[in-house]
Amino acid sequence: MGRKIHILTEEVVNQIAAGEVVERPASILKELLENAIDAGATQIDVETRSGGISWIKVKDDGCGMSKEDALLCLERHATSKLFSMDDFSRLSTYGFRGEAIPAIASVTKLILATQERDCPEGVIIEVHGGTIIRVEETAGLVGTSVSTSSLFYNLPPRLKFLKSPRTELLHLQRQLIFAALSHPEIGFRYNHSPGGKGGWEKGEDLRQRIISVLGEEWEKELCWIEREDEGFRIYGAVSKPGVGRPSKEDMFFFVNKRPVESKSFYLGVIDAYRNSLMKGLYPLCVLFVEVHPGEIDVNVHPTKKEVRFKREYAFRDFVHKAILGELSSYKPFSSALMEEKGYDRMLPDSSKAVAQKSSCISVEAQMEELFDKQPVFHAKALEDNEQKEKINPYKIVGLFSSLYIAIETAEGIMLIDQHAAHERVLFEKLLLQFESMQKHSQKLITPLLISLSSTESAILSHSLPFFEQLGFEVRPFGLSSFLLESIPSGVKRMDYEQFFREVLAELVETDRQKKTARFYWQRDIALAVCRQAIKSGDPLTKEEQEELVKNLFACKLPNTCPHGRPTWIRISFQEIEKRFGRSGPLGCTMKGKLF
Incomplete structure (x- = not known):
């Protein structure tokens, strides 16, 4: 009998890998925003059309890339952020797998334009479905610009699973919000067609950024938290007792400034509100945790959304106690006044x-x-x-x-x-x-x-x-x-x-x-x-x-x-x-x- 097992072609391998990384237009925007932040950008501009299905462009003023690096970043598992397994315990960047750009390029028509600082020339590279179409040297560029069009044009079955442009736009905007909240020092501008324009000025502090991103009505519903213990530090904002929403959409979690999904993080917050919020409501929160990189595993999934802690129970308990302590300190009157009148001893x-x-x-x-x-x-x-x-x-x-x-x-x-x-x-x-x-x-x-x-x-x-x-x-x-x-x-x-x-x-x-x-x-x-x-x-x-x-x-x-x-x-x-x-x-x- 003949041989039944064979090696997949590089094109098929790339498209399979893209299926893990690129789920929808928001997946592309997430990866491009993270690359811009890792490049040291202070200003990031985003343009989209039709919910990102037909067009996404992300431009930053970061360090840029040389021609050699720009070509190499299109290869799978090519990265500047990781050299050995020991680097996982010191990882401080968003990206490290070297999969995002080649995965995106394999299911879109991509144009990469970049120029290193203090370098006289830059480069423009055009890729269609993983095949390089054009490499052209140019000048006068600042940082890096990546644009993608015709998402899943070469994978019609995947295209059918995308939602309406309006729904995809909501997912795009949520990724922008995550990036803006995690880096208030960076300026963001966006132009959605349709969807409107907007942005947030660079140089804001966290409190200013939360209010400018989520709305002034949040300011009177939040109390601010900062605690540190057992190797964890938590800071940010949580809703006052009794204030909640019927959806989890207003809960934002970050670990080392990375937007994450963490069951321990979520349950620690929910436990703290168990007797402070009506059943069916969820608290508002924008919470950041800082921990040594060696204490967490971010290499759980190619999208890097999920994170695991070495000390899951200790972390959950820390979050619970920190938030419960803040909720306990929120009183109808100032604590000094209550203590002065003796009402803290009733x-x-x-x-x-x-x-x-x-x-x-x-x-x-x-x-x-x-x-x-x-x-x-x-x-x-x-x-x-x-x-x-x-x-x-x-x-x-x-x-x-x-x-x-x-x-x-x-x-x-x-x-x-x-x-x-x-x-x-x-x-x-x-x-x-x-x-x-x-x-x-x-x-x-x-x-x-x-x-x-x-x-x-x-x-x-x-x-x-x-x-x-x-x-x-x-x-x-x-x-x-x-x-x-x-x-x-x-x-x-x-x-x-x-x-x-x-x-x-x-x-x-x-x-x-x-x-x-x-x-x-x-x-x-x-x-x-x-x-x-x-x-x-x-x-x-x-x-x-x-x-x-x-x-x-x-x-x-x-x-x-x-x-x-x-x-x-x-x-x-x-x-x-x-x-x-x-x-x-x-x-x-x-x-x-x-x-």
């Missing part, structure tokens, strides 16, 4: 937490005792005349609709949802006390025999210490069966086997992402306080309103209830004056008292 100290419980006490009994030990209002504090005479950073106006407490502050009027506020107060007090207990499990009267699949059994066998941390006591009982003898104390369910399977399923689905017992306590305590908190229509005296407001503002996260709903909203005096027509030159101001 919550009980951990040393006063509930006494240790035996593991045999039922969950229901523990919850009831915790609620009994934490009355909604503290009459003794209200009877303290000196405390009453302190100057508050607010003044309670009253209660309306039997639900909303109205208070006057220096900035305007705040409306507080008494049910949501009480949920937050009870949630933080109960969580603090629950965490102080030494025992976190309760024995089952009759152990449950649970049969698992081979995959579940393998994961559980390697994760038994983790389940013990949560409060489960599980031991093998046969080839793929286990005995469930104890469950976490914070579980308020009758179907314990179902709960155990839910936890195990989360481990399987999230690739064994680390969850702590705190996560499960939070979930059940949040449900408990919703039932126990004061409701709409419950009458509160003026003293009870004052005590509830004080306890709310002393919470770590006073801006939302445990389910993510806002506990308060503020209407500024400026907005009130505007509504009454008192903000103009002929009107009066509430503070200036001009009539």
